[in-house]
Amino acid sequence: MLASYAMRSEESRGRRYPEPAHAYRNDFQRDRDRVVHSRAFRRLENKTQVFTRRRSDHFRNRLTHTIEVAQISRTIAYELGLNEDLVEALALVHDVGHPPFGHAGERILNAAMQEYGEPFDHNLHALRTVEQFEQRYADFPGLNLTFEVREGIVKHSRDYSAVEFPQLEEYLLDQRPPLEAQLIDLTDEIAYSTADLDDGVESGILTREHVRDSVPLFARLYEEVEARYPEAAEKLIFNEALKRVLDRLVSDLIVNSRKLIAEAGVQSVSDVRKFPTRLLEFSLEMDAERRQIKDFLYHNLYFSPVLVRDKRQAEQVISEIFAFYIKQPKELPASYQEKARHEPLHRVVCDYVAGMTDLYIFEQHRKFFPAKKRLSV
Numbered sequence: 001m002l003a004s005y006a007m008r009s010e011e012s013r014g015r016r017y018p019e020p021a022h023a024y025r026n027d028f029q030r031d032r033d034r035v036v037h038s039r040a041f042r043r044l045e046n047k048t049q050v051f052t053r054r055r056s057d058h059f060r061n062r063l064t065h066t067i068e069v070a071q072i073s074r075t076i077a078y079e080l081g082l083n084e085d086l087v088e089a090l091a092l093v094h095d096v097g098h099p100p101f102g103h104a105g106e107r108i109l110n111a112a113m114q115e116y117g118e119p120f121d122h123n124l125h126a127l128r129t130v131e132q133f134e135q136r137y138a139d140f141p142g143l144n145l146t147f148e149v150r151e152g153i154v155k156h157s158r159d160y161s162a163v164e165f166p167q168l169e170e171y172l173l174d175q176r177p178p179l180e181a182q183l184i185d186l187t188d189e190i191a192y193s194t195a196d197l198d199d200g201v202e203s204g205i206l207t208r209e210h211v212r213d214s215v216p217l218f219a220r221l222y223e224e225v226e227a228r229y230p231e232a233a234e235k236l237i238f239n240e241a242l243k244r245v246l247d248r249l250v251s252d253l254i255v256n257s258r259k260l261i262a263e264a265g266v267q268s269v270s271d272v273r274k275f276p277t278r279l280l281e282f283s284l285e286m287d288a289e290r291r292q293i294k295d296f297l298y299h300n301l302y303f304s305p306v307l308v309r310d311k312r313q314a315e316q317v318i319s320e321i322f323a324f325y326i327k328q329p330k331e332l333p334a335s336y337q338e339k340a341r342h343e344p345l346h347r348v349v350c351d352y353v354a355g356m357t358d359l360y361i362f363e364q365h366r367k368f369f370p371a372k373k374r375l376s377v
């Protein structure tokens, strides 16, 4: 079933610590299972996707977002003849490096670390998480994932230069990643763009009319649904239209990528790696529609007064907690105090804070800054 350009598990470059093959699970299936059973994966449930504080049980959190990315990715992988097991492992692991409070958290941790001349980057943090912080196996530190999953963690959403990041040199930085890894960034955006329209309306920050009036693709599909179900409740028409938006994005990505792959003439993973550009893309027309959705969300949801207030609060909590542990390292858990004997304190504090959930960091903040008790989830 796999296309010639798919990444086969038997052709994996293997694990850092060699292990015997499993009786009935291939290496990428085992990687997927190790991710699902990790603590970092479970913590995604209490990490912000877009809405910092639980305003409704129906909003996506980073765990449900991750499951949506895995579902969409598998559908596309199957249609393109890619390795679904690898795609699933990559999708499930793609957000484990995110600190509390989503992108606001990442920005503020990066700012705190820049004072020490180091960046904070969620992809690099994800790599450290699966290589070092997860302690579950007697034979090796971390999850001992295959090269391709670790490479995908690093390269799924951006390219890194070996000059700037010498520690990533082993990941073939001058080459493209396999198509399975190229897919994840695109499905991530399909998943969050459609979900954020949904949650945005659920939150009351966006209205259905506003979405319809501002997103042409949505408006066209809304009309189509309305014509077909003239009696249906407005909410159902909205849901049906949004489902169709997702379907159009996915279908376009499949059809256009199939065309790009054929035109490129790639026959193997090695051809994919050597090809000068990434080969999975939306058509130009759909790319314009995709951008309209993204722009709409930026202007009307992500920087809406309610979410900006949440972000400010998140930034305050993270920067105060970070500064607190730098000043009072004795308050760190014993295992982190031990780490600080071999690593710079700012790095250890950053790792500790980045691993926290929204719930846990609020709890720590209440404990150490009791005067600011009002800050609560």
Ligand code: MG
Pocket: 065, 069, 094, 095, 188
């Ligand atoms: Mg994501």
